[in-house]
Amino acid sequence: MFLPHLMARVEKGEKLAALTCYDASFARVLADNGIDLLLVGDSLGMTIQGHVTTLPVTLEHMVYHTEAVARGVGGRAFIMADLPFGSYQAGPTAAFSAAARLLAAGANMVKLEGGAVMLDTVRFLHERGVPVCGHLGLLPQSVNVTGYRAQARDVAAAERLMHDAEALAQAGASMLVLESIPAVLADETTQRLAIPTIGIGAGPHCNGQVLVLQDMLGLTDKPPRFAKDFMEGAWNVAAAVRAYVAAVKAGEFPGPEHGL
Numbered sequence: 087m088f089l090p091h092l093m094a095r096v097e098k099g100e101k102l103a104a105l106t107c108y109d110a111s112f113a114r115v116l117a118d119n120g121i122d123l124l125l126v127g128d129s130l131g132m133t134i135q136g137h138v139t140t141l142p143v144t145l146e147h148m149v150y151h152t153e154a155v156a157r158g159v160g161g162r163a164f165i166m167a168d169l170p171f172g173s174y175q176a177g178p179t180a181a182f183s184a185a186a187r188l189l190a191a192g193a194n195m196v197k198l199e200g201g202a203v204m205l206d207t208v209r210f211l212h213e214r215g216v217p218v219c220g221h222l223g224l225l226p227q228s229v230n231v232t233g234y235r236a237q238a239r240d241v242a243a244a245e246r247l248m249h250d251a252e253a254l255a256q257a258g259a260s261m262l263v264l265e266s267i268p269a270v271l272a273d274e275t276t277q278r279l280a281i282p283t284i285g286i287g288a289g290p291h292c293n294g295q296v297l298v299l300q301d302m303l304g305l306t307d308k309p310p311r312f313a314k315d316f317m318e319g320a321w322n323v324a325a326a327v328r329a330y331v332a333a334v335k336a337g338e339f340p341g342p343e344h345g346l
């Protein structure tokens with residue numbers, strides 16, 4: 087699926103239901119049960135590889151998993167793939183080489199973390215035919231600086247995030263993931279932008295929601311507070327995915343109990 091097909095759903099006022107995905111079997115189940123967007127996230131460093139951060143994930147790993155997901159999806163859903171740590175921070179040309187590998191592997195869009203410092207890179211990719219999703223708020227690739235904790239909780243940081251969001255959109259980003267920020271800030275940011283926002287731990291007002299697949303299937307030892315186990319009350323994975331899609335589309339997930 088290409089970006090215009092996904093955008094048409096947003097323009098109709100539909101909320102986008104997204105999940106991370108790392109292999110062909112789950113990709114098929116997710117695509118068959120209404121997931122709009124599959125994120126081949128570098129969270130695979132934790133969920134698949136057992137690390138405590140995303141930092142050891144390489145471009146080769148991302149290519150391998152993106153190819154597997156693309157085979158499972160068979161064109162029935164949109165695939166976003168993370169540019170892993172170290173593959174893009176050196177500058178636009180490094181980012182383009184890495185992004186080209188991910189698009190060739192079957193991704194329809196790449197995601198990168200960071201605000202002002204990424205503007206040149208986002209512009210460079212966009213102008214060369216690479217759809218880009220920005221990622222603001224909690225940036226897992228910066229865990230050594232910030233730790234894993236909610237972001238933008240004071241006025242100055244909130245203003246910085248809003249400014250970064252607008253600048254990323256202006257530079258050519260087509261979508262924005264907002265992670266672990268106050269719901270009111272995600273709401274305000276979403277209203278100000280002409281591009282869709284996808285929230286994770288960012289309240290109910292974004293244009294879509296994403297969760298880590300293992301968190302929503304109840305497979306994570308200590309899931310984040312904003313996640314929900316959709317296997318509870320579902321008799322198989324397909325039913326859990328359908329329940330998640332229905333809850334996101336109806337604006338019922340996340341609820342107030344999934345706040346930071």
Ligand code: KIV
Pocket residue numbers: 106125126127128129130168263265286296298
């Ligand atoms: O890698 C990932 O799973 C992500 C989500 C947290 C949005 O980037």
